[in-house]
Amino acid sequence: MAGLLSRSLLRAGTSIAPKQASTLLRGSIRAQNLPRRIYAQASLKSYSRNFTTPPWKQQYRTHTYDSGDGNPPVKIQIHEPPSFFKRALHFTGRVLGGIFIVTFGSVIALVIYEPDMIVTTEAVRMAMHPEEGISDDRTLEIEAYIQNHPIVQKFRDDPSLIETRPHLDIPTLLRPNVLTAGVLTGPDRIAVPPLVFTDGEGKKLFAILHVGEQLCGLPGVIHGGLLATLMDETLARCCFPALPNKIAMTANLDINYRAPCKANQFVVIKAETTKVEGRKAWVSGRLESLPLPGAEGDGKLLLEASALMIEPKNIGTLMREVPNKDSMAASPRAAIEGA
Template sequence: MAGLLSRSLLRAGTSIAPKQTYSTLRNSTRAQNLSQRIYAQASLKSYPRTFATSPQKQQYRTHTYDSGDGNPPVKIQIQEPPSFFKRSFHFIGRVLGGILIVTFGSVIALVIYEPDMIVATEVVRMAMHPEEGVSDERTLQIEAYIQNHPIVQKFRDDPSLIETRPHLDIPTLLRPNVLTAGVLTGPDRIAVPPLVFADGEGKKLYAILHVGEQLCGHPGVVHGGLLATLMDETLARCCFPALPNKIAMTANLDVNYRAPCKANQFVIIKAETTKVEGRKAWVSGRLESLPAPGADADGRLLVEASVLMIEPKNIGVLMREVPNKDSVSASPRAAVRGA
């Protein structure tokens, strides 16, 4: 009885199921087989790619396939990642764009917030190279006064003296790290590099320069520490050619201030090597105001100083080239090397 009931129910269910159900299942199975076949063909066959303006269009592409059997075409989106060339091109473009943005942004910010920094750098460069042309009128006047002064002409007529500008011998990249050739250089400071006349044997030296209004310790009076620095540097440069390796360090500096040195004036430093013993050299010097053209007397004595210079031990091993006395006498730049 139970078996007959089950078979009757089965027959009833079969007769109730409409024909559309079978057609739907058959179409689903056919569509599934068609999709599998299309994906398999797409994985084996390469299709032409075109550049798109957006990354989303580069990652997906729509392919149309004809399934046959009178059915409508099937459209399928297949993911296609960008090629290595495209990814590299975009990466390089982003890097270059970032660099340009940072560079132009920094320049614009510097011009807006720190315009004096650019101007000051250019002024220092021009002041260090007056022979290349200086736009600052005051600096031009200072340079012309020094070049045309009778004392300068007198030194140039002396065959025993060599004319140099030691600060210009310092490489341009290193000048900002040299006190008297970098920070202290510029308008209203040391406007132009000191003009130096020295013999080739390290016996005497003369330096002429201008001290500006921004070098003061008291209003209108040049700072005593700056004057000591100038004396130390100039006296040391005087004795260098007399030492074995043409270089030395300050061991003792004695400075006596005789009168206030007023700002915005020309000064001359006179140095003389008094004694040399091996690696040691003793030098004395005077800092005076530069006398006016046509004056018979010397300028006013402002500072007196004496210094003991000692050449470091084994310095010759560390130096690539050690010129002899003949080369020092023949080369104007070698005569003042090391300052």
């Protein structure tokens, strides 16, 4: 019925006496000379329109008019737009809801596609497969052996040493492009990321890791080229803090193999920076088998190496142009690939 009344009559409804309002209503209806079924159709259209209108927009003020003469009261609903306060409140709710949905969706995406970025439990991160984010029983056994070894406990008790896991600092998306953190990792290879202890000044470094049977050159014997790769990376990482831009490339690497390195064993690499001149650093190191718990002395010497590391002249400018400099510098191979 409200759709058939003039706007002026509806707005004036609150100031018109009930009897006068009833007279005006009946006069308006008779003047339009419309049958009752048209009023019913109009009411049905109004109902369907209101049914599809959002609930917060369906705001009406109901006016009741008594026509007298025993007739039932006439009720008229006048649509009123929501107030500024309600509009502002609904807008704020939608904005906050959108922010919540985007944030929640981002967290779900990280859980699915980048689990390493949100895992905070250090024990879980260290035993995690770098590429697939999973750990089998053998990998967990290797990790537990390293974590509980007396030599590791000895390094942890030394206040001058800092415990790190450099391969875990490399972003997940970059690990497949880093040889020792990507292709060479996994069960029966380098099962867990090397556990590294360094003095933070570029003078000495210790790395403990396990080498599996898929890294062999001959059956049961680790490939000499793999051992050279491990020594190259470890010696370079040892001297990084002593150089101006904390990065260098290998200029020379000399290796003397002293004994075969058997597969499926734990090894320890000991490195020491012997000399630093500007952008140059000389480093020496040893690769030994990790002694059994309770054994006295060092493990068996497997090879000795010395290297000359040189920081490129333009590396400072390059490192300033590359975003996330710290994560790129976590691995010497990653930095060299970027250079």
